[in-house]
Amino acid sequence: MLNQRSLGLGNQPNKIRELFAYGLQRKAQIGADKVFDFSIGNPSVPTPAKVTETLTTLLREEDPVALHGYTPSAGAAETRAAVAESLARRFGIDAKPDQVYMTTGAAAALAISLSAVCSEGDEVIVPTPYFPEYGVWAATAGASMVEVPCRPSDFQLDVPAMAAAVNEKTAAVIINSPNNPVGSIYSAENLTEFCDMLAAKEQELGHPIYLISDEPYREITYGDEVPFVPDFYEHTIICYSYSKSLSLPGERIGYIYVSNKMANAAEVTLAVQGAGRALGYVCASSLFQKMVVACVDEPSDVEAYRANRELLTGILDELGYEYIAPQGAFYLWTKALEADSEAFCERAKDYELLLVPATCFRSEGWVRISYCVSSETIKNSKPAFAALMNSYQRA
Amino acid sequence: MLNQRSLGLGNQPNKIRELFAYGLQRKAQIGADKVFDFSIGNPSVPTPAKVTETLTTLLREEDPVALHGYTPSAGAAETRAAVAESLARRFGIDAKPDQVYMTTGAAAALAISLSAVCSEGDEVIVPTPYFPEYGVWAATAGASMVEVPCRPSDFQLDVPAMAAAVNEKTAAVIINSPNNPVGSIYSAENLTEFCDMLAAKEQELGHPIYLISDEPYREITYGDEVPFVPDFYEHTIICYSYSKSLSLPGERIGYIYVSNKMANAAEVTLAVQGAGRALGYVCASSLFQKMVVACVDEPSDVEAYRANRELLTGILDELGYEYIAPQGAFYLWTKALEADSEAFCERAKDYELLLVPATCFRSEGWVRISYCVSSETIKNSKPAFAALMNSYQRA
Numbered sequence: 001m002l003n004q005r006s007l008g009l010g011n012q013p014n015k016i017r018e019l020f021a022y023g024l025q026r027k028a029q030i031g032a033d034k035v036f037d038f039s040i041g042n043p044s045v046p047t048p049a050k051v052t053e054t055l056t057t058l059l060r061e062e063d064p065v066a067l068h069g070y071t072p073s074a075g076a077a078e079t080r081a082a083v084a085e086s087l088a089r090r091f092g093i094d095a096k097p098d099q100v101y102m103t104t105g106a107a108a109a110l111a112i113s114l115s116a117v118c119s120e121g122d123e124v125i126v127p128t129p130y131f132p133e134y135g136v137w138a139a140t141a142g143a144s145m146v147e148v149p150c151r152p153s154d155f156q157l158d159v160p161a162m163a164a165a166v167n168e169k170t171a172a173v174i175i176n177s178p179n180n181p182v183g184s185i186y187s188a189e190n191l192t193e194f195c196d197m198l199a200a201k202e203q204e205l206g207h208p209i210y211l212i213s214d215e216p217y218r219e220i221t222y223g224d225e226v227p228f229v230p231d232f233y234e235h236t237i238i239c240y241s242y243s244k245s246l247s248l249p250g251e252r253i254g255y256i257y258v259s260n261k262m263a264n265a266a267e268v269t270l271a272v273q274g275a276g277r278a279l280g281y282v283c284a285s286s287l288f289q290k291m292v293v294a295c296v297d298e299p300s301d302v303e304a305y306r307a308n309r310e311l312l313t314g315i316l317d318e319l320g321y322e323y324i325a326p327q328g329a330f331y332l333w334t335k336a337l338e339a340d341s342e343a344f345c346e347r348a349k350d351y352e353l354l355l356v357p358a359t360c361f362r363s364e365g366w367v368r369i370s371y372c373v374s375s376e377t378i379k380n381s382k383p384a385f386a387a388l389m390n391s392y393q394r395a
Numbered sequence: 396m397l398n399q400r401s402l403g404l405g406n407q408p409n410k411i412r413e414l415f416a417y418g419l420q421r422k423a424q425i426g427a428d429k430v431f432d433f434s435i436g437n438p439s440v441p442t443p444a445k446v447t448e449t450l451t452t453l454l455r456e457e458d459p460v461a462l463h464g465y466t467p468s469a470g471a472a473e474t475r476a477a478v479a480e481s482l483a484r485r486f487g488i489d490a491k492p493d494q495v496y497m498t499t500g501a502a503a504a505l506a507i508s509l510s511a512v513c514s515e516g517d518e519v520i521v522p523t524p525y526f527p528e529y530g531v532w533a534a535t536a537g538a539s540m541v542e543v544p545c546r547p548s549d550f551q552l553d554v555p556a557m558a559a560a561v562n563e564k565t566a567a568v569i570i571n572s573p574n575n576p577v578g579s580i581y582s583a584e585n586l587t588e589f590c591d592m593l594a595a596k597e598q599e600l601g602h603p604i605y606l607i608s609d610e611p612y613r614e615i616t617y618g619d620e621v622p623f624v625p626d627f628y629e630h631t632i633i634c635y636s637y638s639k640s641l642s643l644p645g646e647r648i649g650y651i652y653v654s655n656k657m658a659n660a661a662e663v664t665l666a667v668q669g670a671g672r673a674l675g676y677v678c679a680s681s682l683f684q685k686m687v688v689a690c691v692d693e694p695s696d697v698e699a700y701r702a703n704r705e706l707l708t709g710i711l712d713e714l715g716y717e718y719i720a721p722q723g724a725f726y727l728w729t730k731a732l733e734a735d736s737e738a739f740c741e742r743a744k745d746y747e748l749l750l751v752p753a754t755c756f757r758s759e760g761w762v763r764i765s766y767c768v769s770s771e772t773i774k775n776s777k778p779a780f781a782a783l784m785n786s787y788q789r790a
Contacts, residue, residue: 002666004514006670010666010669011665011669045460046458056451065441065642068643250682273405277404278404278531278532280532285645285647288680
């Protein structure tokens with residue numbers, strides 16, 4: 001008998017990938033410039049030249065046996081040190097290499113963190129909308145998701161609603177700021193209120209509740225500060241990836257940082273290492289770990305995304321669409337013109353607009369527009385967005 | 396509460412890594428040329444020049460957005476096609492890209508395969524000695540290991556003993572040929588006998604038993620043919636890695652091939668894809684996947700290992716050690732000079748010889764000597780091996 005859960009997951013359609021595949025097919029049929037594909041979050045900005053130069057230099061100059069050899073499972077000493085020093089320098093914390101665990105991207109970081117801090121029967125609270133793969137990784141640890149909608153006005157954390165969801169089974173909360181799919185950043189005020197509540201609940205329940213902070217978009221912001229979560233909450237575990245910040249999504253390189261402020265940091269790090277073993281991870285790519293040493297503070301090229309954001313919000317403003325002003329990431333969370341976001345996205349396809357319905361993020365009534373695309377795609381999409389709006393006004 | 400299994404795994408000492416760490420420390424104390432470190436299986440031969448050239452060319456010539464972008468979770472179409480074509484060409488089978496799933500190394504391939512075909516309460520049979528991390532990955536799927544010693548004379552599969560271990564709970568068998576730690580290759584005759592038995596058991600029990608063939612050493616052989624397991628058994632799943640064949644252990648690139656001969660190949664592949672999702676894998680490195688397209692048939696540089704093998708067996712022959720003549724991989728399975736292999740390895744340390752005891756492979760009475768080292772290390776180790784032998788003859 002095959003593993004029925006694995007078979008079910010293998011059979012489960014991935015709607016975003018399907019939409020992307022539909023887009024490729026449609027482009028072949030009618031021409032790439034006629035299809036406005038806002039479906040996926042693949043960075044459209046190339047990796048910084050320094051990354052390419054570093055990789056090329058490593059390949060030319062390093063001993064290949066050392067360059068491509070196994071590293072310790074938690075990562076090469078120099079890489080962990082570089083990440084810890086960068087965190088210490090940038091955020092004024094006492095980060096130590098021992099608390100850094102290099103991972104095969106953010107997905108691995110999240111799957112490993114959840115398998116480190118959750119057990120059979122536990123609950124993980126997540127604000128909606130969210131990336132539903134979190135639930136797959138929680139289930140691998142035997143835990144289930146408890147979904148709590150964000151405040152509908154501004155998509156900040158709804159602290160009273162989150163508080164009501166906490167109980168003795170709560171092992172962890174996952175937050176993602178800057179947020180996919182909304183583009184919101186939780187303010188220091190909102191985070192303070194939320195973390196104070198969670199710390200009080202820990203006291204009341206007598207056990208830690210881990211705050212897993214999924215931060216692949218930390219560097220992709222448009223003026224707003226991203227509060228550093230470990231400053232707000234003791235039991236914070238950061239899951240980071242260079243996928244978006246350095247435009248390396250296919251290379252799978254990131255890290256877990258177990259906040260040095262938690263009393264049991266050493267024990268949590270051991271559980272992280274054990275969870276990595278259990279899930280089949282040996283080490284993150286040694287070549288890309290060496291790249292991180294040189295590029296750990298390389299800034300993200302946000303300007304193209306900023307220009308796209310201006311262009312897209314300008315078009316939507318002019319046409320009268322309602323949306324959440326994006327503070328970070330490269331997504332625009334836009335109100336669907338009918339209650340059923342899937343029906344709205346189906347109608348958008350009639351105008352060759354590929355948008356992702358809120359249901360893909362366990363929410364409803366909105367759509368995600370990924371603006372990590374060429375500026376031409378955005379410019380040329382204006383008549384399609386106009387016609388889509390018009391089709392609803394006619395009705 | 397932290398996940399107790401993860402914490403336990405994180406706390407569990409890794410004896411081979413500890414021995415390697417001891418070696419580094421000892422080298423710092425007394426000089427690198429005075430310590431004979433035969434502990435780990437890190438290839439000592441550099442990756443072929445073609446691999447480095449391919450990576451460099453890709454970095455120079457390809458669009459970085461495409462080069463480092465997400466691939467489908469099963470792998471890039473061109474990579475899966477290249478692997479399938481290579482398998483078809485080399486082994487005369489009808490391999491299709493659909494049956495290839497690119498992985499983050501052999502560990503991921505094994506963890507994913509086990510989570511695809513095993514469920515809670517299942518059993519996985521493995522011949523001993525073996526790489527005990529198999530058991531960690533089986534346990535992640537809820538399955539337990541059933542260990543069956545190989546034939547003590549030649550370390551081939553003991554078919555009657557394996558047959559006696561099969562029952563209604565048996566979901567899979569793992570074999571590894573060329574073998575770590577023994578260096579043996581299961582002969583076509585031995586495999587035929589074993590696979591015929593297993594197929595008969597499938598019939599009798601009325602359910603498939605998957606044969607997971609862990610093949611990272613397939614290309615590292617010294618004259619003997621490695622029989623292609625799918626030719627012998629319907630429900631075969633190959634787990635392959637380029638770690639050893641192309642000396643890229645830290646880069647984590649390999650694949651799963653679900654034999655096209657099994658009637659339910661499509662369904663098994665879906666379970667593989669679902670298991671990959673559950674364990675947090677998104678895709679194998681896109682850069683290294685593109686490398687595979689160019690280097691899929693690049694031969695392994697076996698000559699250095701062959702020379703080391705001759706050198707080491709010559710020394711051990713002269714001194715009177717007993718060992719299994721290695722047909723593949725780069726390990727020599729040598730009889731300890733006392734029944735307790737850990738005690739023997741402790742004594743070997745007195746002569747600065749770092750050997751891995753059989754207990755690390757769930758066996759006893761033998762040691763593993765990894766000869767993926769410099770030829771000088773082997774040459775210079777002769778007096779140490781002589782003194783170790785002498786210390787037992789004196790006693």
